[in-house]
Amino acid sequence: MAPPPRTVCSDSLQHRFGNVGDRRPAPTFPPALPLRTIRYRACVARKRELAEYEAKRDFTATSEPPARAAPRAGRAKQQVPRFVVQEHHARALHWDLRLERDGVLASWAVPKGIPVDPKRNHLAVQTEDHPIEYLTFEGDIPAGEYGGGAMGVWDTGTYETHKWDEREVMITFHGQRVNGRYVLFRTRDKQWMIHRMDPPEDPGLAAPPNDLRPMLATLKTAAPRGDGWSFELKWDGIRAIGYVDGGRIRLLSRNGNDVTSRYPELRRLGEALGARDVVLDGEIVAFDESGRPSFELLQRRMHVTSDSTIRRLVGEVPVTYVLFDVLWLDGHSTMELSYTERREILRGLGLNGASWQTPPNEEGHGAATIEVSKRFGLEGVVAKRLDSRYEPGRRTPAWVKVKNHLRQEFVVGGWQPGEKGRTGSIGSLLVGYYDGDVLHYAGKAGSGLSGPVIAELEKLFAKTARDDSPFGAGRVPKGVRFVEPLLVVEVQFAEWTTAGNIRHPTFLGTRTDKDPREVVRETPV
Numbered sequence: 463m464a465p466p467p468r469t470v471c472s473d474s475l476q477h478r479f480g481n482v483g484d485r486r487p488a489p490t491f492p493p494a495l496p497l498r499t500i501r502y503r504a505c506v507a508r509k510r511e512l513a514e515y516e517a518k519r520d521f522t523a524t525s526e527p528p529a530r531a532a533p534r535a536g537r538a539k540q541q542v543p544r545f546v547v548q549e550h551h552a553r554a555l556h557w558d559l560r561l562e563r564d565g566v567l568a569s570w571a572v573p574k575g576i577p578v579d580p581k582r583n584h585l586a587v588q589t590e591d592h593p594i595e596y597l598t599f600e601g602d603i604p605a606g607e608y609g610g611g612a613m614g615v616w617d618t619g620t621y622e623t624h625k626w627d628e629r630e631v632m633i634t635f636h637g638q639r640v641n642g643r644y645v646l647f648r649t650r651d652k653q654w655m656i657h658r659m660d661p662p663e664d665p666g667l668a669a670p671p672n673d674l675r676p677m678l679a680t681l682k683t684a685a686p687r688g689d690g691w692s693f694e695l696k697w698d699g700i701r702a703i704g705y706v707d708g709g710r711i712r713l714l715s716r717n718g719n720d721v722t723s724r725y726p727e728l729r730r731l732g733e734a735l736g737a738r739d740v741v742l743d744g745e746i747v748a749f750d751e752s753g754r755p756s757f758e759l760l761q762r763r764m765h766v767t768s769d770s771t772i773r774r775l776v777g778e779v780p781v782t783y784v785l786f787d788v789l790w791l792d793g794h795s796t797m798e799l800s801y802t803e804r805r806e807i808l809r810g811l812g813l814n815g816a817s818w819q820t821p822p823n824e825e826g827h828g829a830a831t832i833e834v835s836k837r838f839g840l841e842g843v844v845a846k847r848l849d850s851r852y853e854p855g856r857r858t859p860a861w862v863k864v865k866n867h868l869r870q871e872f873v874v875g876g877w878q879p880g881e882k883g884r885t886g887s888i889g890s891l892l893v894g895y896y897d898g899d900v901l902h903y904a905g906k907a908g909s910g911l912s913g914p915v916i917a918e919l920e921k922l923f924a925k926t927a928r929d930d931s932p933f934g935a936g937r938v939p940k941g942v943r944f945v946e947p948l949l950v951v952e953v954q955f956a957e958w959t960t961a962g963n964i965r966h967p968t969f970l971g972t973r974t975d976k977d978p979r980e981v982v983r984e985t986p987v
Contacts, residue, residue, distance in 0.1 A: 511564075511565075511566050511591050512529035512566060512590075512591055512592075512593055514590040514591070515529060515590045515591060515592055515593065516528065516529050518590070518608040519607065519608055520607060523604050523607055524603050524604060524607050524608075525601050525602075525603075526596070526599060526601075526603065527593055527595035527596060527599060528593070529593045542620040542621070542622070543561065543562040543563065543620065543621060543623065544562045544597055544618070544619070544620050544621075545559070545560060545561050545562065545618065545619060545620065545621045545635065545637065546558075546559075546560050546567075546596070546597045546598075546615060546617070546618045547559050547560075547576060547615075547616045547617040547618070547637070547639075547640060548560070548599070548600075548613050548614065548615055548616060549613070549614050549615075549616040549736060549737070550571075550609065550611060550612075550613045551611040551612040551613070551733060552603075552609050552610060552611040553610075553611070554573070555573075555709040555710075555732070555733040555736070556571050556572060556573045556574075556575075556709070557571075557572045557573075557575045557576065557616060557737070558570070558571055558572070558589070558613075559571075559572055559576065559586065559656070560592055560596060560597070561621065561631070561633070562594065562597070563626070565594065566591040566592065566593065566594065567591060567592040567593065567594060567596055567597065568591060568631075569588070569589045569590065569591060569592050570586040570587060570588050570589065570646065570654060570656070571586070571587045571589050572584055572585070572586045572587075572656060573585055573587075573708065573709075574707065574708025574709070574710070575708050575709070575737045576617075576640050576644075576656065576658075576737075577656060577657070577658050578658065578662055578663070578664075578667065578793070579658065579662055579667060579669070579793075580657065580658045580659065580660070580661065580662065581669075582669075583655045583656065583657045584655065584656050584708070585653070585654075585655060585656075586646055586654040586655060586656045587652055587653060587654070588648075588652040588653075588654055589652075597618070598615065598618075599613065599615075600613060600614045600615055601613060616639065616736075616737070617637045617638055617639040617640050618637060618638065619635060619636045619637030619638060619640070620636050620637075621633045621634060621635050621636060622634040622636075624643070625645075628648070629647065629648045630645060630646070630647050630648070631645065631646040631647075632644075632645045632646075632659075633645075633646075641663060642658060642659070642660035642663065643658075643659040643660045644656060644657065644658055644659060645657050645659055662793075664793060666793070666794060667793035667794075668793055668794070668795075669739075669793070670705065670739075670741045670789070670790040670795070672705075673718060674703050674714075674741060674789060674854045674855075675703070675716070675718070675854050675855035676701045676703060676716055676743055676854070676855070677743070677787075677852055677853050677854055677855070677856060677857075677858070677861060678855075678856065678857035678858075678861070679844050679846075679857065679861035679862055679863040680857055680858065680859050680861065680862055680863070680987060681862075681863055681864075681865070681984045681985070681986045681987070682862050682863070682864055682986050682987050683864070683986040683987075684864060685827075685828055685832060685843065685845055685862070685864050686845050686862055687827065689826070690847055690848050690849065691825070691826070691827075691828065691845045691846065691847060691848065692801060692802075692805070692823045692824065692825045692828075692845070692846050692847075692848055693823065693824045693825075693826075693828030693831040693832070693843050693844070693845050693846075694786055694821065694823045694824075694831065694843065694844050694845075694846070695821065695831060695834065695835055695840055695843060695844075696835070696840065696841045696842040696843055696844050696863060696865070697745040697747050697755050697784050697841070698747065698755035698756070698757045698760075698840070698841045699745040699746050699747035699748070699755060699757065699760055699781075699784070700715060700716070700721075700745065700746050700760065700764065700973075700975050701715070701716045701743075701744075701745055701746075701975065702714065702715055702716075702721065702744060702745065702746050702783070703741065703742070703743055703789075704728075704731070704740075704741065704742040704743075704744065704783065704785075705740075705741050706731070706732050706735045706738065706739070706740040706741070706742070707739050708737065709732050709733050709735070709736055709737065710729070710732045711728060711729055711731050711732035713725065713728065713746075715974070715975035716975040716976060717975055717976060717977050717980075719974070719975065721746075721975075723767075723769075723772070724763060724764070724766060724767070724772060725746060725763070725781055725783075726772065726773070726776060727776050727780060727781065727816075727817040728746075728781070728783050728817055728818065730815065730816065730817065731783060731813070731815065731817070731818045734813070734815055734818075735811070735813075738791070738792060738811075739790070739791070739792050739793055740788065740790060740791055740792075740811070741788070741789040741790035741791075742783075742785055742787070742788055742789070742808075742813075743785070743786060743787035743788070743789060743852075744783050744784050744785040744786055744787070744818075745783075745784045745786075746760070746781050746782075746783055746784075747760065747781060747782050747783075747784050748760040748762075748763065748779055748780070748781050748782075749782065754838055754839065754840065755840065755841070757952065757970050757971050758970065758971060759779055760779075760781070760971070761915075761971040761972070762775060762778075762779050763775055763779055763781060764971075764972070764974060765918075765972070765974060780817065781817065782817055782818060782819060783817060783818040783819075784818075784819060784820075784821060785808065785813055785818060785819065785820045786808070786820070786821070786823075787804055787805075787808065787852060788804055788807050788808045788811070789852055789854070791807060796852070797851060797852040797853075797854065798851050798852075799851065799852075800848060800849045800850065800851065801846050801847060801848050801849065801850045801851075801852075802848045802849070804852065805823060808820055825848065828843060828845060831843050832864075835866060836866055839866070840866065841865060841866060841867070841869070842863060842864050842865035842866045842867075843863070843864050844861060844862065844863045844864075845861070845862045845863075845864070846860065846861050846862075847860045847861075859987075867954055868954065868955050868956065868957060868958075868964075869952065869953060869954040869955065869970065870895075870952075870953065870981075870983075870984045871950050871951065871952055871953075871973055871976050871981050872893035872894060872895055872904060872907070872950070872951055872952075872953050872981060873893065873894055873895065873896070873901060873947045873949070873950055873978045873981050874891050874892065874893055874945065874947065874948075874949040874950075874951055875892050875893070875894055875901055875903070875931070875932040875933050875944060875945065875947045876891075876892035876931070876932070876933075876938075876942050876943055876944040876945055877889070877890065877891050877892060877919070877923060877942065877943050877945070878890045878892065878906060878908075878939065878941065878942045878943075879941075879943070880908070887916055887920065888911065888916045888919055888920060888923075889908055890906040890907060890908030890911070891906065891907045891908070891911070891919075891951065891969065892905075892906055892933075892938065892939075892942055892944075893905060893906070893907055893951065893953060893964075893967075894933055894936065894947075895981050895982055895983045896978075896979060896980075896981055896982055897935065897982070897983070899934075900934035900935050901932050901933050901934055901935075901947055902933070902934070902935040902936050902962060902983070903933040903935065903936025903937065903938050903963075904936065904962065904963055904964050904983075905955075905963040905964045905965075905967055906939070906967070907951070907953050907964075907967040907968065907969045908969070909966075909967065909968045909969065910968045910969035910970060911969050915969075915971075915972075919949075922945075922949065923943070923945045926945045926946040926948055926949075927943065927944070927945055928944050928945060928946055929944065930944060931944050932944060932945075932946065932947045936961075936962065936963070937961075947978055948978060949972060949978070950972065950973040950974075950976040950977075950978055950981055951969060951970075951971065951972050951973060952969075952970040952971050952972075952973055953967045953968065953969060953970060954967070954968045954970055955967040955968070958983075962983070
């Protein structure tokens, strides 16, 4: 039988079997076999190894390299095996680790990227081997194709092998971003973990605390004067701390509740930051048709837990994460830095996308910001000292809020039945605020209550009804029903009376992001 024709194959064959002109017998085959036969058989073996890779792809649609691609020149005498880490924006962001081995690229998908801290192991899912040509692949894999999405080279370099078997791969990376000794170890089937064995390259590296609370502003009747201040618009939404790690974002409300699942459109922010480790401070806002923040619209998103309803509301009532501070970046706290330095870092992150934005701030006297807030009927402004550090969970005079309208949170302690169209149902809410341990009655809020809101409140009050009044101060009207003081609501009003009541109140919405015990009378200084 005639020997097979010459076949183009992997550049790694030259490393394993010598150059074409090398007449020395290949050590892994009988000397009698011609070199072209050896190359042919190795090429067939390589194709067999990459059969799964080819079966999953339509090379008439994708620009990914096929297994039969011609070898690259210049790799005849390979010295050290190479690796690549590719950032893959597929259905879910992940990083693909590929190690050159036996003429192919052994591959793992790492959802949270290569760990930099030996205290944290990351999942690594073994995938099919890839051709050597994939070491430099970058491009857009068409939607609908296997692994559809943008792919780019995140890091590349060489590595040393210390151990390689079916259960453990121990190597040392020499890359531009990834360096040091790592081990991949199998846990079950194709599930592996990747662990950094060396200490962190950055000895000061640390993970952020999991319980950071937002810094709060002090209410004043007028904006501060003089130099040393920066002014921002006050957004009519809910405060949220955003933890970004491994391309995933976790959103915590002001009282520490995880609200990530309620706002799926904000997940893309995590992908935009990629492998960066960041903690952000901002406000989740719903904008109306005129582009103004609407707390009323946001109410439709705040309390929804049904996945199908959330998916529908993403289109009907989209939200935006308005960012104004950064508390942690790449393993280091930024909270001790000045406001000016933190804003510079935030601007450098370039966070302006479909569902998130970093609005500008105005240094100086804030005249333009104040004018804009009044002209568009916004809630007000926040002034921040340029030299202020970030104090999580504290209300300090370094941040000052000035409102265009009187409004604040109140605790609901009961309700009064309505009249006419509301007979037998909720007509108004009995609201108050805490003065020490005493709940002080502040008045009734009925304006602004709508049918759907009343229906939800009736369900809640049926479960929290009580016989006696939770109010310990103030004149509570007769003929009312009492409930446990667990619900916080936002109310706008005209003024405070000398008796400590509010005049002309309007219900704006419920606040699940606020602890009732934190609700006090806000008195401007």
